[in-house]
Amino acid sequence: MSMNHTVAVLGTYQTEFKTHDPDHTFAEQAQIAAAGALKDAGMTPGDVDAIVFSLAPTYFMGVADADRWSIDHIFGAGKPMLRVHTGGATGGSAVQAAYNLVRSGLHRSVLVVGAERIAETPDAQDVLNLIFDVFYERDMPLSTNTSVGLWTTSYMARYGYTEEDLARVAVRARRHATKNPHAHLKGLITVEDVMASRMISTPLKLFDICPRSSGSAAMVVGNMDMAKQFCSRPAFINGVASRTTTYWIGDRMTPTTDADFTDFVIAGEAASVCYKQAGITDPLEQVQVTEFYDPYTVMTPLQLERLGFCAPGTALRLEKEGYWDMEGGAVAVNPSGGTLCTNPIAVSGLVRAIDAATQVMGRAGTMQVPNVHNAVSSAVGGIAQFYNCTVFGDQPHGH
Amino acid sequence: MSERNTEPGGVINEVVTLRYDYSLGEVAGKFMEGLKQGKILATSCSKSGLTYLPPRAYCERSFEPCDGWVEAAFEGVIEASTIVVRGFQGKRNPPVAIAYVKLDGIDSAIGNYVDGLDLSNLDAAQKRIAPGKRVKVKFGATREGRITDFSFVCAD
Numbered sequence: 002m003s004m005n006h007t008v009a010v011l012g013t014y015q016t017e018f019k020t021h022d023p024d025h026t027f028a029e030q031a032q033i034a035a036a037g038a039l040k041d042a043g044m045t046p047g048d049v050d051a052i053v054f055s056l057a058p059t060y061f062m063g064v065a066d067a068d069r070w071s072i073d074h075i076f077g078a079g080k081p082m083l084r085v086h087t088g089g090a091t092g093g094s095a096v097q098a099a100y101n102l103v104r105s106g107l108h109r110s111v112l113v114v115g116a117e118r119i120a121e122t123p124d125a126q127d128v129l130n131l132i133f134d135v136f137y138e139r140d141m142p143l144s145t146n147t148s149v150g151l152w153t154t155s156y157m158a159r160y161g162y163t164e165e166d167l168a169r170v171a172v173r174a175r176r177h178a179t180k181n182p183h184a185h186l187k188g189l190i191t192v193e194d195v196m197a198s199r200m201i202s203t204p205l206k207l208f209d210i211c212p213r214s215s216g217s218a219a220m221v222v223g224n225m226d227m228a229k230q231f232c233s234r235p236a237f238i239n240g241v242a243s244r245t246t247t248y249w250i251g252d253r254m255t256p257t258t259d260a261d262f263t264d265f266v267i268a269g270e271a272a273s274v275c276y277k278q279a280g281i282t283d284p285l286e287q288v289q290v291t292e293f294y295d296p297y298t299v300m301t302p303l304q305l306e307r308l309g310f311c312a313p314g315t316a317l318r319l320e321k322e323g324y325w326d327m328e329g330g331a332v333a334v335n336p337s338g339g340t341l342c343t344n345p346i347a348v349s350g351l352v353r354a355i356d357a358a359t360q361v362m363g364r365a366g367t368m369q370v371p372n373v374h375n376a377v378s379s380a381v382g383g384i385a386q387f388y389n390c391t392v393f394g395d396q397p398h399g400h
Numbered sequence: 401m402s403e404r405n406t407e408p409g410g411v412i413n414e415v416v417t418l419r420y421d422y423s424l425g426e427v428a429g430k431f432m433e434g435l436k437q438g439k440i441l442a443t444s445c446s447k448s449g450l451t452y453l454p455p456r457a458y459c460e461r462s463f464e465p466c467d468g469w470v471e472a473a474f475e476g477v478i479e480a481s482t483i484v485v486r487g488f489q490g491k492r493n494p495p496v497a498i499a500y501v502k503l504d505g506i507d508s509a510i511g512n513y514v515d516g517l518d519l520s521n522l523d524a525a526q527k528r529i530a531p532g533k534r535v536k537v538k539f540g541a542t543r544e545g546r547i548t549d550f551s552f553v554c555a556d
Contacts, residue, residue: 023409023410023411063414063416126488127489127490130488130491135422136424136428136431136454136546136547137428137510137511137547138511138547140491140546140547140548141498141511141512141513141547142484142487142491142492142494142496143498146486147498150482150483150484151480151482151498151499152480153482154481154526154530154531155479155480155531158530158531158532199485200486200522201486202483202485203482203522204526205482247460249454249508250480250500250511251479251500251502251508251511252460252508252509254479254480254500254502254509255502255507255508255509256502257450257507258508259461262480263480
């Protein structure tokens with residue numbers, strides 16, 4: 002393969018995530034991550050040619066388009082900088098945008114950075130209602146919670162699962178997160194604890210749903226020359242793919258649809274492209290770690306099935322048998338605890354990518370899974386309108 | 401507004417009020433006028449053969465303008481449903497049931513409230529509105545040209 006086509010992760014940083022961060026402003030948070038990733042890569046600001054800013058809706062924090070607020074804090078003045086926004090998929094899209102800027106040969110290295118302040122407003126549910134159509138949908142109590150409630154009832158009906166089956170996903174995620182120093186929610190909980198948590202929108206209870214997290218994250222990607230100079234053991238970005246689908250939920254669930262909402266068709270379409278680029282033909286054999294974007298329990302089985310780790314409708318059965326456990330499982334699914342435990346929306350997809358890349362680099366610390374050669378990360382945005390996935394490998398794979 | 405807490409680690413409170421005038425357009429306008437007359441109007445595309453509800457000006461499959469209007473039947477099948485237990489301000493008081501329903505003869509599903517449901521037992525209520533169950537359209541007594549002029553009720 003051409004050296005110019007190799008893109009590698011050279012450094013990463015993420016803060017601890019929590020509901021509020023009263024000690025910093027948004028721009029200061031972004032700066033902590035930018036400086037942290039540069040330090041991790043052993044770089045100075047001059048080693049970075051361009052910046053991709055990972056920033057989802059800014060209603061939550063009440064400062065419109067806060068990428069502008071951050072330019073000086075992240076050493077951006079004088080450099081090309083672009084903001085990426087695909088809702089919850091933003092962080093994954095930002096990594097892929099940076100990948101493309103390096104792969105195209107335009108830049109030697111790109112800093113991906115972002116921060117999130119979701120809890121700055123107590124009116125987050127009202128903000129989320131605004132993402133729905135003003136004439137036909139906004140009169141209903143639609144939010145991400147309630148629309149995933151709609152999705153989950155359909156998935157459970159199609160494959161015959163119970164709320165307890167879903168609850169095990171949250172139990173595993175919280176247990177895995179005990180090894181993650183950055184995680185927002187962590188701890189040993191039981192299926193009974195999940196079942197006893199407050200009902201939000203049937204069948205989703207509070208523990209089936211991610212928290213609102215504040216914090217920041219950053220990643221430096223570069224070409225092979227930069228990798229040789231700055232990183233002895235980089236993670237190579239070997240596969241990138243994304244898909245979008247119609248805004249209309251009701252267009253994705255009828256017999257004539259071509260975008261089945263329940264079975265998350267776009268995830269499967271993106272994964273097949275991504276795997277082909279990365280040379281993954283048998284994910285269960287070749288991928289040791291997944292870091293799925295899973296802000297709701299149902300998102301984990303859906304992605305395991307659509308990304309080829311098991312047959313449609315079987316992931317929750319295998320969950321019960323421990324297939325997705327960090328220790329003793331067939332593949333370590335979200336060793337970080339994933340988005341169920343930590344959801345700083347604007348950078349959640351970036352954190353998924355960082356957690357996958359650092360596993361490949363052998364730098365995942367207390368979360369490290371042994372002998373990781375390939376790891377996959379993903380991100381989901383809108384009401385599952387945006388999907389992207391990325392494969393990180395310990396060796397470059399040409400495509 | 402409360403007194404400003406300017407200590408390190410404090411917060412500054414602001415309330416932002418914004419107003420909007422949303423342009424309804426031709427298609428949504430015709431749909432809303434239809435609701436006032438007790439009709440649910442969908443658009444159709446002769447090239448793809450698909451009918452859209454909510455109505456669309458443009459067919460996303462054939463990439464041609466939708467060139468017809470049809471009236472949806474007042475009965476259909478639930479494709480997805482949930483009971484919203486934790487509500488939020490400005491909407492109906494929870495718990496409320498909502499569902500996306502494919503009305504007979506229409507290719508897409510449209511969402512609305514499901515009324516007339518006993519919500520004292522959530523499991524039982526959720527089974528009543530499970531995907532696959534049939535519902536009927538029920539118009540309210542007063543119609544003002546908004547989506548909540550009608551709702552769904554269980555058909556059996």
